[in-house]
Amino acid sequence: QVQLVESGGGVVQPGRSLRLSCAASGFTFSSYDMHWVRQAPGKGLEWVAVISYDGSNKYYADSVKGRFTISRDNSKNTLYLQMTSLRAEDTAVYYCAKEKFAYDILTGYNYWGQGTLVTVSS
Amino acid sequence: DIQMTQSPSSLSASEGDRVTITCRASQGITSYLAWYQQKPGKVPKLLIYAASTLESGIPSRFSGSGSGTDFTLTISSLQPEDVATYYCQKYDSAPFTFGPGTKVDIK
Numbered sequence: 001q002v003q004l005v006e007s008g009g010g011v012v013q014p015g016r017s018l019r020l021s022c023a024a025s026g027f028t029f030s031s032y033d034m035h036w037v038r039q040a041p042g043k044g045l046e047w048v049a050v051i052s053y054d055g056s057n058k059y060y061a062d063s064v065k066g067r068f069t070i071s072r073d074n075s076k077n078t079l080y081l082q083m084t085s086l087r088a089e090d091t092a093v094y095y096c097a098k099e100k101f102a103y104d105i106l107t108g109y110n111y112w113g114q115g116t117l118v119t120v121s122s
Numbered sequence: 123d124i125q126m127t128q129s130p131s132s133l134s135a136s137e138g139d140r141v142t143i144t145c146r147a148s149q150g151i152t153s154y155l156a157w158y159q160q161k162p163g164k165v166p167k168l169l170i171y172a173a174s175t176l177e178s179g180i181p182s183r184f185s186g187s188g189s190g191t192d193f194t195l196t197i198s199s200l201q202p203e204d205v206a207t208y209y210c211q212k213y214d215s216a217p218f219t220f221g222p223g224t225k226v227d228i229k
Contacts, residue, residue: 035218037220044207044209044221044223045158045209045211045220045223046220047217047218047220050216050218059216060216062217095165100168100177106154106213106218107156107171107175108156108158108168108171108211108213109156109158109166109168110168
């Protein structure tokens with residue numbers, strides 16, 4: 001069965017960096033575009049970033065562009081989100097999410113991880 | 123960037139009622155729209171993609187319609203287990219913006 005397990009969250013001071021990981025299993029990871037989505041406490045969903053199945057294309061929300069980097073290691077079935085220059089407003093649960101169909105066919109996310117909480121606070 | 127809005131922001135209806143949630147895009151997105159359900163304390167779940175295609179395993183009381191800029195999620199007969207926040211999301215191109223959500227309660 002498909003599993004997405006995020007890790008790397010925690011409490012970090014403003015301006016510092018953090019790297020999130022998402023370990024994938026139960027499907028051919030290298031065939032699917034992957035996304036990061038976040039949800040601030042008590043707030044709605046915010047799309048953060050996407051990476052194509054082969055890592056050749058990456059797109060970001062304006063709110064994180066230039067500070068966050070999405071990447072993947074298909075040999076390790078792992079998705080990453082490198083976050084730098086963190087701000088209080090980046091405090092959220094970060095979810096990794098898998099596209100329903102393979103090879104850049106975008107339709108929505110049929111699997112989500114359980115999320116990892118990032119708290120940016122001094 | 124295209125903005126997504128939803129209405130209402132919240133609603134309360136009786137069990138068995140027909141419930142309609144609207145999602146509007148600031149520019150046309152053809153049918154590149156998904157709907158998600160997020161129950162309290164849970165991970166979002168894909169309900170509908172391509173504006174009107176029901177995801178596998180989702181009850182048939184859920185349906186989606188629309189294209190271009192105006193979309194609708196309908197619950198034909200509201201059940202207690204449908205208490206949740208519902209989000210639309212565009213995916214025609216990045217950024218893949220979510221709507222602000224509609225919270226649905228049972229009276």
